[in-house]
Amino acid sequence: EIVMTQSPATLSVSPGERATLSCRASQTVSRNLAWYQQKPGQAPRLLIYGSFTRATGIPARFSGSGSGTEFTLTISSLQSEDFAVYYCQQYNNWFRTFGQGTKVEIK
């Protein structure tokens, strides 16, 4: 099993500021890494796949980077609608695994 570890667990950010979320894999997943955003009562929404490619309709303020075992999701200027929980997921292995999530809250 590839264990995905996200940090921090909670990130307090003011609107307009930059947010940087990290995700680490216990073994290499190449670039087969996705990021999802989840708001209360909603299904997760795909933001990024292939480590850095934005999904359809995702604003340019969301960007992903990394390969191998270290990955980053950056939100360049937080908007009110961006406060949510973010999950990373590896799909390099047939057994897909998620990180435990990072909650981005208003500072």
Next chain:
Amino acid sequence: QLQVQESGPRLVKPSETLALTCTVSGGSIDTNSYYWGWIRQPPGGGLEWIGNIYHTGSTYYNPSLKSRVTIAIDASKIQFSLRLTSVTATDTAVYYCVREAAAGTAHWGQGILVTVSS
């Protein structure tokens, strides 16, 4: 626009079998390159991948659930299903059906909360 929608009982008794169906609309289920899967999320918890199935019928399951899980596909009905046997309270969760692709999992159902309780 492809959509997937979960259906099934929302309350299951302990030791019984949880059975859910996912109906696909706006697209074909027997399309190459996509897997059809299930993901669950306990109340207040994170996401757990349960397993998936290809249109040919080949399946992959989370090893921690493998002994209790069956995912099947019915292409004629454009549906796929999840069966989880011998449920306990720890199986209480929102269950999502999804379409997985090399470009990530972009299609999710709205989710169905299944509670295990007597």
